[in-house]
Amino acid sequence: MSRGELSAWYQPQIELRTGKVAAVEALCRWHSPAWGPVSPDVFIPVAEDTGVIVAIGYHMAAEALTVMREWRIEVSVNVSPTQLQNSAFTLWLERQLGRVRRPDRRLGLEITESVDLGPVPAMVARLNRLRALGVGIAIDDYGAGHASLTQLKRLHATELKIDRALIADDSAQGEQLVAAAVAHAHALGARVVAEGIETADHLQRATRLGCDRGQGYFIGRPMPPAQIAQLLTTPRQGSAQSRTLRFRA
Ligand code: G
Ligand code: MN
Numbered sequence: 001m002s003r004g005e006l007s008a009w010y011q012p013q014i015e016l017r018t019g020k021v022a023a024v025e026a027l028c029r030w031h032s033p034a035w036g037p038v039s040p041d042v043f044i045p046v047a048e049d050t051g052v053i054v055a056i057g058y059h060m061a062a063e064a065l066t067v068m069r070e071w072r073i074e075v076s077v078n079v080s081p082t083q084l085q086n087s088a089f090t091l092w093l094e095r096q097l098g099r100v101r102r103p104d105r106r107l108g109l110e111i112t113e114s115v116d117l118g119p120v121p122a123m124v125a126r127l128n129r130l131r132a133l134g135v136g137i138a139i140d141d142y143g144a145g146h147a148s149l150t151q152l153k154r155l156h157a158t159e160l161k162i163d164r165a166l167i168a169d170d171s172a173q174g175e176q177l178v179a180a181a182v183a184h185a186h187a188l189g190a191r192v193v194a195e196g197i198e199t200a201d202h203l204q205r206a207t208r209l210g211c212d213r214g215q216g217y218f219i220g221r222p223m224p225p226a227q228i229a230q231l232l233t234t235p236r237q238g239s240a241q242s243r244t245l246r247f248r249a
Contacts, residue, residue, distance in 0.1 A: 001052070001056065002054055005030055005031055005032055005033070006028055006029070006030050006056065006059060007028075007029050007031065007063075007224070008026045008027070008028065008029070008059075008060055008063035008064065008067075008225070009026070009027050009028075009029045009077075009221060009222040009223055009224055009225075010024040010025065010026055010027070010067070010222060010223060010224075010228045011024060011025050011027060011215060011221065011222040011223070012215070012219060012220040012228070013023055013025065013193060013212055013213050013214065013233065014213060014215075014219055015107070015206075015212070015213055016194075016203075016206065016207045016211060016212060016213060016214050017212075021073070021231065021232065022074065022213055023073060023074035023075065023076060023108065024071075024073060024074070024075055024076070024228055025075075025076045025077075025078075025110070025173075025215065025222075026045070026060055026063060026064045026067075026075060026076065026077045026078075027040065027078075027222045028040055028056060028060055029072060029222070030043055042148070044056075046079060047234065048082065051066075051082070051110065051143075053080045053082055053083065053183050054080070054082060054083050057078075057079055057080060057083040057089065058078075058089070060077045061077050061079075061089075061093060061096075061107075062079070062096075064076075064077045064107060065096050065097075065099075065100055065107070067113070067149040067225060067228075068100050068105045069100055069105075069106065069187065070229070070233050071109075071228070071229065072102075072104045072105055072232075073104070073105065073232060074105070074106040074107075074108055074136070074218055075105075075106075075107060075108070076107070076108030076109065076110050076136065076138060076190055077107070077108070077109060077110065078110045078111075078112070078140065079109045079110065080112075080227070081109055081111060081112075081113060081117045081169065084111070084117075084126060084127070085119075085123070085124050086107060086114060086121075087126055087158070088127040089126070090129065090130055093107075093135070094129065094133065097130075097133050097134075097135070100164070105138070106134055106135070106136055107134075107135050108135065108136035108137070108138055108159065109127075109130070109136070109137055109138065109140040110139075110159075110161065110173075111138065111139060111140060111155070111157075111211050112139075112140040112141050112145065112147065113145065113146040113147055113148075113151065120154060120155075124154065124155060124156065126210070127155055127156070128156065129159070132154065136158045137150050137155055137156065137157045137158050137159070138157060138158065138159035138160070138161050138193070139151050139157045139159070139160050140159065140161045140165045141161065141195075142160050142161060142162050142163055142166070142181060143162055143163040143165060143166030143177065143178075144163035145163075146167050147163075149181065149184050149185075152184070152185060152188060152190060153188060157190055158189075158190055158191065159185075159190055159191045159192070159193060160185040160190050160192050160193070161192075161193045161195050162178060162181060162192065162194050162195060162206075162211065163195055163196070164195045164197075164198075165194020165196075166178055166214065167195060167196050167197060167205070167206060167216075168196060168198070168202065170201070170205070171196075175205070175209060176207075176212070178205075178209045179209050179210065180192075182210040182211060183210075185231040186210070191212045191213065192210070192211045192212050192213070193211065193212065193213040193214070193215060194206035194211040194213070194214045194215070194216075195215050195216060196215075196216045196217075197214045197215065197216030197217070197218045197219055198216050198217050198218050199218055200218065202216065202218065203218060203219070216232060223233065
């Protein structure tokens with residue numbers, strides 16, 4: 001971190017009905033001069049164990065807030081439950097948001113229960129304050145690990161992200177699980193994002209099962225900020241067209 005080797009890359013998310021780019025997720029990337037690119041699957045668990053994840057969380061949120069000023073789009077960041085165990089981070093975010101808040105530039109927090117959530121009522125109160133400022137709260141990696149529909153309700157989340165393992169599962173049971181999660185989320189007024197869309201089949205299935213948004217390599221890989229800026233650039237024809245990727249199912 002101190003050598004500036006961590007950076008934020010961004011992966012587009014589309015509205016499945018229209019193909020329009022609706023949001024981007026900020027993803028932490030480590031380019032080590034010694035080892036080359038190091039996978040987040042390797043360094044994030046170590047950062048969780050050592051507590052460095054909190055510093056990474058501030059770094060990524062600061063990056064997201066910076067690009068939000070430029071890009072008129074929703075930007076989401078991944079937040080470890082560790083980061084939400086006291087009020088320092090959420091209070092900092094509240095202060096930062098005062099500078100960028102606009103209806104078209106929302107910030108989203110994606111929470112994975114990779115470690116125990118800790119005392120939930122206090123966390124819910126902190127998240128409520130952010131939600132009142134227009135911040136989205138997503139339950140990440142549903143269908144893998146510990147994420148549950150109970151959590152969706154407990155945290156008053158605004159979004160459920162379905163893990164790529166479930167999106168890739170083409171069995172009848174897999175489809176039933178996705179359909180049930182979609183029904184449950186929609187009943188709570190939450191949006192559903194299908195993660196890990198890698199093929200036209202995944203895209204078609206996610207759409208058919210009622211997911212609202214899609215994200216994955218088939219739609220767009222995580223890319224450096226300059227490339228996202230290019231994707232979002234408005235040519236003469238107008239913004240609606242330029243932001244639409246040709247991926248309607
Ligand atoms: O836990 P979370 O869902 O935030 O993890 C996102 C990770 O998944 C990122 O590291 C990102 O690069 C990766 N990813 C994004 N899209 C795809 C995809 O279509 N397939 C696979 N295998 N990984 C993906
Ligand atoms: Mn995520």
